[in-house]
Amino acid sequence: MSDTPAPPPFTPFPAAGNISDAEREDLRRHGILLTSLEELYGWGRSNSIWPLQFGLACCAIEMIAAATARFDIARFGAEIFRPSPRQADLMIVSGTVTKKMAPQVVRLWNQMPEPKYCIAMGACAISGGPFKQGYNVLKGIDRFIPVDIYIPGCPPRPEALLHGLTQLQEKIRAERVSGPQAARHLQPDAASEFPVPDYGAHDLQPPSNPALFTAPVLPRKA
Amino acid sequence: MLGSGILKGLGVTAKNFVGSYHDPARMVTQEYPDTPAKLPEAYRNFPFLVTENATDPMGTLRCVACQICEKECPPQCIYIEKSKDKKPDATGKPQLYPAVFAIDTAVCMSCQLCVEVCPFDAIKMDHVFEVAATNRFEGLLLNREQLAKPNEYFHQIRPTEAAEVDGRLTAERQAAAEKAKAAAAAKAAAPKPTTPVAGVADPGPASPRPATPKPAEGGTAP
Amino acid sequence: MSLFPANSGPTVRAVHDEFHGDLLEVSMGPQHPSTHGVFRMVVTLDGEQIVKLKPVFGYLHRNHEKIAENTSYLSSMPYTDRLDYLCSMTTNWAYALAVEKLSGQAVPDRAQYLRIIMAELTRLVNHSCLVGFLFNDLGTSFTPLLYAFREREKILDLFESLSGSRMMCNYQRFGGCRVDPSPEWLAAASALVDNFPRFLDEYETMLTGNEILLARTQGVGRLAAAHAINAGITGPVLRASGVDYDLRKVDGTGFYPRFEFRVPLGAHGDTYDRYMMRILEMRESVKILQQAFKTLPAGPIMDPKAKLRGFRPKAGEAYGRLESPKGELGFYLISDGSPNPWRYRVRPPSLINLTLLEEMCLGHTIADAVVILGSIDIVLGEVDR
Amino acid sequence: MSVVATDSFLERAPLLFRDWIVGHFPVALQWLVHHLLTITAILTVFGLFFAFTTIAERKLLARLQNRLGPNRSGLPWFRTLKLWGLTQPFADAIKAITKEDIVPAVADQVLHFLAPVVIVAFSLLGFAVLPFGRYLIPVELDAAILYFFAAGTATELAIFMAGWGSRNKYSLLAAMRALAQLISYELPLILSVVPVVLVTGTLSTRDIALAQGGWTWGVLPHWHVFTPWGFAGFLIFLVAALAESNRSPFDLPEAESELIAGHLTEYSGFKYALFFMAEYFGLTALSGLGITVFLGGWQAPCAFLEFIPSWLWFMGKLAGMIVFFIWIRGTLLRLRIDQLTRLAWQFLVPLALLNLGNAAFWALTSGWTGPLALARWAISAAIVIVPFFLLGRRLTAGYAPRTYRYAA
């Protein structure tokens, strides 16, 4: 069986946020100057993504590992982990967000200046992961802040984080400065700050931001 | 002398600086997107389902929907619905198959317990880690079609384990065939309906997650 | 609630007022570069001097114990990886040890050796990382941390090629280990271990004699032996205070009595001693590993009677403890005969080692507080569980 | 100043270029254009120098740490071209300029805005009196050294403004630290330069640089750093300069592991970039002063290397200093605030004062020749080394590596 030819490549996961060359060309036709400025703007921001120095749990160690010699996130210009949210461009939610921590995460997000991006790194940040059935575990940070890239894994390899970062770079480069495809922070009605949940007697109040989080309904046999 | 310790430290960093230009032990960066990640054979990220035949992946799933992995999965990220009908498996024996097989990679903790408990070598761990998505509801919930990968792929990523599994399966199938032959012969000799079918494996221990608190028995209770 | 001190109005105004008075209350964490995760300290300062320090926990309380009580014994094993996520091999072992004690299972010789090999490799990983993080708290620009991570990656490569995952090894099973390492693996590990002292030497040349390190750590955060014992502090932190208590020797866990190694003891109980304990323990771990690679017996790695599924220990309870790199890691299990534990409790060394944090920090400056915290070696996954 | 025709073309090139441009303007405006050109030149050259210092710092630190550092930025329209990441600072600049500027509602709006402006302005002032080359000195002041330190001191004010104006506890702590630190180190910094003034008898940076001209046997330059008092002064200057410019191991005000980002905690976007820039400008200016005062300024180290234009020598020495500072940053730990001030008052200041006496001795004995010259060297060296040992021992009393016992 092993001497059969290599199987066709599998792409089990849909490509995330990629912009094809054809689309890019199409966009280019909108206007050379504007596109050039857009390109410059996107290039500058995508090559200077300073993450917030903000580790939550296990994934934070892999995030640190991504900054160390073997993986060296610095190659992407993203090694400047800023401890102050005021200087950060990217929040890597690296680990389990507990309900006790969630208000702080939202507050940090609110303190970051636009344009800002969020990567949910690891199963816990995406959905609560293995700990999702815990009483103090938030089932995904996207209940309170918008997430741009989800990197599954428990924890994702540092390379997976780098892959997520390149996806984010692609996304930033594809952002327009105007029109319907404009970047989130340039849309006039886009929220930049989100309500911080309160500590309630049994749960967070509210348990999620309804303006942000609507789960699709699963048609299942009851 | 004051300063000698500092000078020694400067010496070590200087050594590392110079070494980074000529000594591979002191320049350990692997430029990930340009040079693909080196994954050991044992590396595990997310599970996939093994199919016997790449041309008919859904028809030749090894999985018989016994639901052991679903029960053992610590974070409960596997969902299986059994089929109503049966399909013949590789040995021609009619078996159930999973009508629905979903794995939520946003929850999966890559623990490999599903692989360990699977009696049919139907579920194995994949090497794919570049799976960042922009939508966790659609991008990270994998269905049967996305999970199925042929045995050749398994051989490709884990040659040792796949060879061992194949050897074992071939032996089992031969034994089953001989047994069936003997049974057929015996049947021919004396019409007696005994075809030992492994069938659906035993469903394992009682549901691991009780809905209600159980009263303690024994223990240190008086 | 104002948990984050950055810019919320009333908090800042209060500071402004307090500035005219005497004391300044600063909330460090849960997002702070040197609280090692989401730990929070509410520090009251007189100038830069600490007059009060209250730790606040629970920002990573992810209900490990509750989840474990609702799931089977085996399913908790991968969760223990995430408890002390720098040392998954030892947390695995401690849990397996407790379950084996609960069910009375035997462990084959080879597995016992493998466990010791993994535990000591983990100790190398943990201590080198800890020292790196400690230096980060001391204000280096990541250089020692990155050197430590360079070595850590080599060990993680070993773990990954053996168990499939860099950090979450999920390697131990009740009654043995999951995978048997190949001879090539053992040769690679042995070579790595033989080279490790070279890294330690370079590290020590770079830092141990550094005058700034001496000035920053000697005499800082003293911990008296009697206090440490009463506060249940274990591991290198306890031994830095001069108390000879290493479970590898006291309990003779596993096959440790078959190995020759020494337990270093400090005399001052300050941050420098705690730092040096780690360095010296790494050197001893190298010795253990070298012996283990020489004498590793052949044989099975799993108890043949061990069951993977349908594991139901009979009713009873057990407390299994192990010298993890951070201290005494214990698992307390009560079984009621069902597939799930009735009570599953982790005795987290990181949490209990923090008991005297305030006493250690009082009178020191805020810069010392982060260093003292760094020298205690906490992992929030274990502190809050 | 007049251009000496005997100098090489490269030496004169910047001036000729300036004169060529100025010549296009009416005579009435020439004075203005002349100075505007100088200002533009300084801003451009040191702006670019700042940009490449940041990338050099990131890449050199990376190399110290066995990794590669930024190497993928390339250019926006040519994605495959990576240019070794040299365009990284420009990406950072675009990002910083377009980033939202947040001013906390409770912050002191005026101080919060003024602090970055003030700090950049004052950190640039120092460049005015540095002789970058034989003829390249923007402003020739007789009291250049005094002017330089006066301008540099204002940055303390700006840091305090930032820390106070942010109304953040960390910023406030950082502001207090910055004040204590800067005031402590201003003294040794100035005292380390005074011996040079004493020996050369001038406060003009141009004359100080000129005083270090000439070589013994054509290879040993007469730089001040090659005298015992000069060497000691240079070391004190280095330490104090590190502290003045908030560089590791004296980066206490923005001590990440303690105070988040210190006085910068509440600054975002371009204002943060301004602080960052000012820090590097300050460092560069101080390095420039150090070079002028101790390392022979724009003078070539050997006679036969004189054909290389003087301003290249200056920039080369400047780059060397910056690399040294990066190396220090990659190696050392941070001091504590009390140790920091103790180092200044109990070690650097007494040493600098003694060194002043040393320089006086050196100046008085300038006539000693033959064996007396050797004695002069020995005595001068002793005046430096003996107190260094004694004070150093006092400073590190009680601190020593330890030996450990093992359990039985």
Next chain:
Amino acid sequence: MENLEQIRDRLLARFPAAQVAIVVNPGSAAEHSLLLDPASAPEIARFLRDDPMLQLDYCSNVTGVDWPEKEITDIVKKSVPDPAGGPDKVVEEKTKRLQPGYLEAVYHLYSMARKHGSVILRLRTGNRSDLVTLPSLTPVWRSADFQEREIFDLYGIVFAGHPDLRRLLMWDEFKDHPMRKDYVAPDDFEWEPTPHGDVHERAKAHYPAPPPAASTPTPEAKP
């Protein structure tokens, strides 16, 4: 070290008013424990710590355990005289009784000085609702500080005499004691694509009432 019976006897001799019982551990670990009455627990603890023979100076682990009330069926065999005059019949009589629930605090003690252990202490509350006060052993062993706070937080045992009894892990406004067996977690099961067991039961509440027309994304392409 003395065995547990000897320790109990010594304790009873020393503290005549105290009630000390041995709780047998039927498991293979056979780590039996001493059940103390709350009133005398602090002085017994102090005695155990300071006694020169025991010197249990190190309290390693402090745990809460929840034992909800449960129904116990006692089976008693009785011989009933046969009314017909024959030999006595053996009849199994089942009596059901409700064993009241209680909370338990477990202390694992060791000696660092003498390197022996463990001695396990248990304290039990009166019930699970109002009689939940136990004496704190933090004044004896400082290591119980955080662990007793954690038990207070998660189980709701109130430790009298604890210097700083606040919630340790959950926030202060939190009202429940989540480690108790009857705790019900808040309902946030909107998105459970792979549910089973009680999660499935709770997720069902979020499923649309009538099966909708396939307008929503289905995770599965049905074959």
